[in-house]
Amino acid sequence: MPKFEYAPAPESRAIVSLRESYGLFIDGEFGPGVDGRAFKTISPATEEVLAEVTEAGPADVDRAVTAARKAYEHTWSQLPGRERAKYLFRIARIVQERARELAVLESLDNGKPIRESRDVDIPLVAAHFFYHAGWADKLEYAGYGPAPRPLGVAGQVIPWNFPLLMLAWKIAPALACGNTVVLKPAETTPLTALTFAEICQQADLPPGVVNIVTGAGETGRALVEHPGIDKVAFTGSTEVGREIARACASSRKKVTLELGGKAANIVFEDAPVEQAIEGIVNGIFFNQGHVCCAGSRLLVQESVYPEVIASLQRRLATLRLGDPLDKNTDVGAINSAAQLAKIRELSEVGEAEGAQRWSPPCELPVKGFWFPPTVFTGVSQVHRIAREEIFGPVLSVLTFRTPAEALEKANNSPYGLSAGVWTEKGSLILWMAARLRAGVVWANTFNKFDPTSPFGGYKESGYGREGGRHGLEAYLDV
Amino acid sequence: MSDTATAPRIAVRKTYKLYIGGAFPRSESGRSYVVTDHKGGFLANAALASRKDARDAVTAARKAFGGWSGATAYNRGQVLYRVAELLEGRRAQFAAEVRAAEGLSARQAEAVVDAAVDRWVWYAGWADKLAQVRGAANPVAGPFFNFSLPEPTGVVAVIAPQASSLLGFVSVVAPAVVSGNTVVVLASERCPLPAVSLSEVLATSDVPGGVINVLTGRTAEVAPWLASHMDVNAIDLCGASGPTPELAGELAAAAAENLKRVVKAGEEDWTLAPRLNRMLAYLETKTVWHPAGT
Numbered sequence: 001m002p003k004f005e006y007a008p009a010p011e012s013r014a015i016v017s018l019r020e021s022y023g024l025f026i027d028g029e030f031g032p033g034v035d036g037r038a039f040k041t042i043s044p045a046t047e048e049v050l051a052e053v054t055e056a057g058p059a060d061v062d063r064a065v066t067a068a069r070k071a072y073e074h075t076w077s078q079l080p081g082r083e084r085a086k087y088l089f090r091i092a093r094i095v096q097e098r099a100r101e102l103a104v105l106e107s108l109d110n111g112k113p114i115r116e117s118r119d120v121d122i123p124l125v126a127a128h129f130f131y132h133a134g135w136a137d138k139l140e141y142a143g144y145g146p147a148p149r150p151l152g153v154a155g156q157v158i159p160w161n162f163p164l165l166m167l168a169w170k171i172a173p174a175l176a177c178g179n180t181v182v183l184k185p186a187e188t189t190p191l192t193a194l195t196f197a198e199i200c201q202q203a204d205l206p207p208g209v210v211n212i213v214t215g216a217g218e219t220g221r222a223l224v225e226h227p228g229i230d231k232v233a234f235t236g237s238t239e240v241g242r243e244i245a246r247a248c249a250s251s252r253k254k255v256t257l258e259l260g261g262k263a264a265n266i267v268f269e270d271a272p273v274e275q276a277i278e279g280i281v282n283g284i285f286f287n288q289g290h291v292c293c294a295g296s297r298l299l300v301q302e303s304v305y306p307e308v309i310a311s312l313q314r315r316l317a318t319l320r321l322g323d324p325l326d327k328n329t330d331v332g333a334i335n336s337a338a339q340l341a342k343i344r345e346l347s348e349v350g351e352a353e354g355a356q357r358w359s360p361p362c363e364l365p366v367k368g369f370w371f372p373p374t375v376f377t378g379v380s381q382v383h384r385i386a387r388e389e390i391f392g393p394v395l396s397v398l399t400f401r402t403p404a405e406a407l408e409k410a411n412n413s414p415y416g417l418s419a420g421v422w423t424e425k426g427s428l429i430l431w432m433a434a435r436l437r438a439g440v441v442w443a444n445t446f447n448k449f450d451p452t453s454p455f456g457g458y459k460e461s462g463y464g465r466e467g468g469r470h471g472l473e474a475y476l477d478v
Numbered sequence: 479m480s481d482t483a484t485a486p487r488i489a490v491r492k493t494y495k496l497y498i499g500g501a502f503p504r505s506e507s508g509r510s511y512v513v514t515d516h517k518g519g520f521l522a523n524a525a526l527a528s529r530k531d532a533r534d535a536v537t538a539a540r541k542a543f544g545g546w547s548g549a550t551a552y553n554r555g556q557v558l559y560r561v562a563e564l565l566e567g568r569r570a571q572f573a574a575e576v577r578a579a580e581g582l583s584a585r586q587a588e589a590v591v592d593a594a595v596d597r598w599v600w601y602a603g604w605a606d607k608l609a610q611v612r613g614a615a616n617p618v619a620g621p622f623f624n625f626s627l628p629e630p631t632g633v634v635a636v637i638a639p640q641a642s643s644l645l646g647f648v649s650v651v652a653p654a655v656v657s658g659n660t661v662v663v664l665a666s667e668r669c670p671l672p673a674v675s676l677s678e679v680l681a682t683s684d685v686p687g688g689v690i691n692v693l694t695g696r697t698a699e700v701a702p703w704l705a706s707h708m709d710v711n712a713i714d715l716c717g718a719s720g721p722t723p724e725l726a727g728e729l730a731a732a733a734a735e736n737l738k739r740v741v742k743a744g745e746e747d748w749t750l751a752p753r754l755n756r757m758l759a760y761l762e763t764k765t766v767w768h769p770a771g772t
Contacts, residue, residue, distance in 0.1 A: 082596055082599070082600065084597065085603065127552060130559075131606055132553070133603060134555065134602065134606070134607060135603065137603065138599060138607065141607070141611050141754075143611075143613075216723065253732075293709055306501060403772045404772075426768055426769075426771070427768070427771045428771070430769070430771075431769035431770045431771050431772050433770075434623075434770060451606075452551075467606070468610065
């Protein structure tokens, strides 16, 4: 049989018009930072500088919080829910209208494949605003009493793995419930958040309702610790989440944290293997494994272990790694040099501790940050690669004999964000689901997200839920 | 010699027809009736729907039920929102029609149209929230996973309010379709024209043909055929309180034959925030048991 090659199929960059530099979005307008500091955001696939972005200092954060407070008191909290809803519907529609532009920009700045930004991230962003728009005038039906009140000003800090989607998860419910926000995007992926600021302008959202301050950890700290905010919402690492919980310990701020994970993806012997393989691959290689709920621990029942590993390796050899803007790309770039270093370090530890490392033959581009899909077998529960979140395309495989043993191993983690169960037996799915200490359990599927479906973790994966009726609680005074 | 520049322009009038299965037929009976404004001035000849038209409409609604009820709630929500978007763009037209029909002041008519647009938006938001407010996981005392979900009941016949030709019409149609039901709605007998114009909005706003079917005609003539139709699952008798004191009771009795879900007759103040009653009336609750165990 002839071997067919893929021709390059890049999505055009022309749809995106980048500015050379971006200011801070405060009180409805872009403006410079007080101390004039800036940083550059690059494409992780090529290391090309995309734009210069303002680094917000404490004085800028203070201005943003003041603007948000003013908008909360004079504008947003005075609007009936039915009118707030219309702004959110407008935003949802503009996101739909500018979907392709946002997808290309997200892939440029983040390194994720265009197939994912186009088919997953951006449609979910629009859906999230659409869903929460509908709640704005129905909060009395959400189960929090006859007239639930907003909290006030929310300080929100989001990660780089799903930049615009995490923004939507934060801003949509906050605004629907009547709060105003100051949001800090991650320093490596600020561009779609800044474009979102333009979308707020197009939607005629009243000034100050949404403020975007760019910067790194120090900016985030200034925001979280600002005495003028009533609510902290953070998605990111467990380490930073712990710091935030400590920093807010003696304040009245309501805190929700969506942190790390080390999800078990559990394959029983009666599972449909081909379907399970797709789920395993999607579970850990979706978004280069930069997913807090990634199925990074594969637990396979011993009786099907050889078959599952062989199928998995066969499937991984077909994954295409490369240009994130190529429509055929499955695995894009690692988001940053720092993240690549962390993935490399933990992978080396995995080998040193005695696990067997395997990757499919895979040519890595010369420029940019890349790591091949990697599978470790012979992993035991004490290995660091079985305990720590790698946040990269690295899968650790363990085995089990009985459902009880699978459960024991799955729950043997300080994390508890998500889990996967693969079996044809419905009663076993529900037995496992009832006992897994995880906030989301996917059965015969993985990494599925929907604005109606609450998401969030047990244990050190954080507290609070995002999405669904339950997610509203994070932004209401209940 | 005529001066074409100064001659008064003669308006092009619209033919008001039925809306069945996404098309705009005249009544198969070939009949029409005179619709007047609130002072008795001629407005138009509306189609006078027959028994056959009513049955055709039910057939169209049944045919559309599978697709509409099977669409995702997100999709239905977006379609209803699209209706609001298009109605917003035709506010002036509808304000004029409502004004002519109901005898309101210009400002009152505009307020009615605005409220009608907002009502579509309000119901659009319910599409993907009904299951979250009306569904439940039930903690049964045993090793079972048990949950209940709302499902649309099927084809809903609606006798629209007689007095409120647009806002009232929207207020009884939207709650039926948002959850996946399809409807046959008999417009206000005296003021049917805004409803007919609304069907032109529906036809261009992604609402699949057959999901909403609009009839115009005599309430006392058409309503009994809908009430007794064995392929109609529910009926809103809202506008049936008018013609004769006995009609509503007779319709409810006819509806009992196949145990239609019945919303009782009676006009409401449609400017008030709606309650959930009309959405809930057309929902079935399905409970699923599944064992849990190794």
